[in-house]
Amino acid sequence: MRACVDIGGTxxxxxxxxxxxxxxxHRRAEPTEKRGAPDxxxxxxxxxxxxxxxxxxxxxxxxxxxxxxxxxxxVVRAGGIEVSTPNICGxxxxxxxxxxxDWTAFPLEAPLRAHFGAGVPLRVENDCVAALEAERRxxxxxxxxxxxxxxxxxxxxxxxxxxxxxxxxxxxxxxHGGHTFASGPAEGPTCGCGNVGDLESLVSGxxxxxxxxxxGFADATTLLGAAKAGNARAGAIVDELCRILGRGLFNVIALxxxxxxxxxxxxxxxxxxxxxxxxxxxxxxxxxxxxxGVELRPAGLRDAVGDFAALALLE
Ligand SMILES: [Zn+2]
Numbered sequence: 393m394r395a396c397v398d399i400g401g402t403x404x405x406x407x408x409x410x411x412x413x414x415x416x417x418h419r420r421a422e423p424t425e426k427r428g429a430p431d432x433x434x435x436x437x438x439x440x441x442x443x444x445x446x447x448x449x450x451x452x453x454x455x456x457x458x459x460x461x462x463x464x465x466x467v468v469r470a471g472g473i474e475v476s477t478p479n480i481c482g483x484x485x486x487x488x489x490x491x492x493x494d495w496t497a498f499p500l501e502a503p504l505r506a507h508f509g510a511g512v513p514l515r516v517e518n519d520c521v522a523a524l525e526a527e528r529r530x531x532x533x534x535x536x537x538x539x540x541x542x543x544x545x546x547x548x549x550x551x552x553x554x555x556x557x558x559x560x561x562x563x564x565x566x567x568h569g570g571h572t573f574a575s576g577p578a579e580g581p582t583c584g585c586g587n588v589g590d591l592e593s594l595v596s597g598x599x600x601x602x603x604x605x606x607x608g609f610a611d612a613t614t615l616l617g618a619a620k621a622g623n624a625r626a627g628a629i630v631d632e633l634c635r636i637l638g639r640g641l642f643n644v645i646a647l648x649x650x651x652x653x654x655x656x657x658x659x660x661x662x663x664x665x666x667x668x669x670x671x672x673x674x675x676x677x678x679x680x681x682x683x684x685g686v687e688l689r690p691a692g693l694r695d696a697v698g699d700f701a702a703l704a705l706l707e
Contacts, residue, residue, distance in 0.1 A: 393417075393448060395441050395455045396702035398519070399433065399462035399500075400424065401479025401546075406440040408448055409703055411456070414530070416699060418444040426480055430495045433480070434503035457513040458504060459705030461522035461698070464549075466564045472501030473516045473564060478584045515705040517560075519543075520567050522701035523656065523691075524551025524558060529704050531692030532654040540650055541691070542569070542641065544667075545657030548592045554648050569644060570596065574636055591640045595633045597659045604629060616663040634667060638674025645675065646682050656691035664690050 393408040396416060405421040420443055425436040437460075438452070445452050467476045474497040478484040481498065482491030501516050508514060517525070524541035527533040533541070537556040543549045548570030552559040559566040570592035571585050580589030581603060593599055597612040609615035609626060618626035641653060660667055672688045691697045 393445070393450065393455060394457040394459065394703070394706045395444075396706070397437055397441075397458065397460040397462075398698060398702050399437075399460065399475070400519070400698075401463055401477065404433070404436060404440070406437060406444055407699075408444050409706075414700065414703065416703065418447045420444050424480060426482070427492050430493075430498040431503055433475075433498050434500060437504065438507055452507075455508065455512060457706045458508060458515070459522070459702040460500065460504070460514070460516040461519045461701040461705065462500065462516065463547075464518045464565055465568060466516075466518065467497050468563045469497075469499075469502075471499060472505060474499050474501075513706070516564070517705055518549070518551070518564055518567065519698065519701055520549035520551040521558060521560065521564070522551070522705055523697045524553060524567075524654075526693055526697055526700040526704035527654045527656075527691060528553065528558075529707060530700060531697065532689040533652060533692070536652045538649060538651045540567075540644055540648070540653045541697075542653055542655050542660075543657035543697075544595070544597075544637065544655065544660035546597045548596050548637075548640075550644065552644070552648060569640060572640070572643070574640055591637065595637045600633070600659075612659045613662070616659070616666065620663070620666050630666070631670060634670035635674050638671045639678075641671060641688070642675050642678050642683065645686055646679065649682065650686060652687045652689055654689050654691050656693070656695070656697045658695070661691070661695045 396407045398405045404424040407416040407419040420440040425432040442452050463477050466473045476497040481495040482493040483496040527541050533539045539553050541551040550567040550569040552567045571590045574591045575589035581593045582588050583590045583593035600612045600615050619630040675683050
């Protein structure tokens with residue numbers, strides 16, 4: 393059996409899959425551990441995998457490969473990839489975020505490597521890089537060598553592929569497009585990462601609630617529901633959000649000369665009929681030599697992209 397691990401800011405999930413199978417078995421999910429020492433998350437992963445293996449009637453030592461899809465960013469220390477994200481690490485987010493720890497990063501690759509040993513393949517990737525691999529293997533990006541995956545959810549993230557090669561970068565952080573700037577230095581709200589006016593601070597699900605709650609749109613679902621129902625104020629806000637994210641997509645398409653982008657994430661997925669044409673129109677409005685024929689596609693794995701992301705790292 394291979395082990396699949398999905399680490400999010402809120403939830404941590406593990407499952408098992410037989411070689412050659414896409415069926416995820418013996419799934420376990422819990423709130424991501426945020427108390428105790430920084431190795432608490434790695435110990436939680438091993439405990440949940442132990443439970444899944446027990447249910448499968450086998451020992452943890454029978455795991456033949458481990459794929460880990462994790463929220464980022466990553467930092468690389470001597471022992472391997474550590475995760476340094478303000479959604480889990482209280483030492484980054486500041487006391488006002490109320491996280492019960494003072495971590496600035498938690499170890500991931502080293503404790504898993506120490507447990508499973510050098511003989512078991514272990515691959516740790518950013519969740520959007522892993523989602524891109526899943527979309528390229530089973531979803532809307534099959535056979536497309538120059539492509540990207542974009543998630544529009546509580547945050548904004550991307551996975552990038554050029555010439556058939558998935559981009560990782562020096563620390564595995566390639567594709568952190570949510571934290572690229574979309575407005576000038578003195579404009580816009582502040583992102584959880586500290587940037588003022590980056591894409592995530594302007595258009596993410598979290599940003600929608602923060603920016604438009606006072607106007608009666610408590611969250612992304614309320615705002616998009618009102619826009620689709622014909623509320624003019626909500627409609628104008630959503631059009632502007634699509635203009636901003638569409639320009640962000642154009643930037644990536646122009647930088648990498650992409651053929652297609654697959655889109656997922658809860659905000660996009662639940663409102664894709666409304667959002668997709670607006671994003672496509674914004675992309676197509678600029679520099680036809682770069683954007684003609686470029687397709688924005690709903691994720692082929694639909695709202696299960698995340699479930700298959702870790703598995704795609706193992707095939
Ligand atoms: Zn940011």
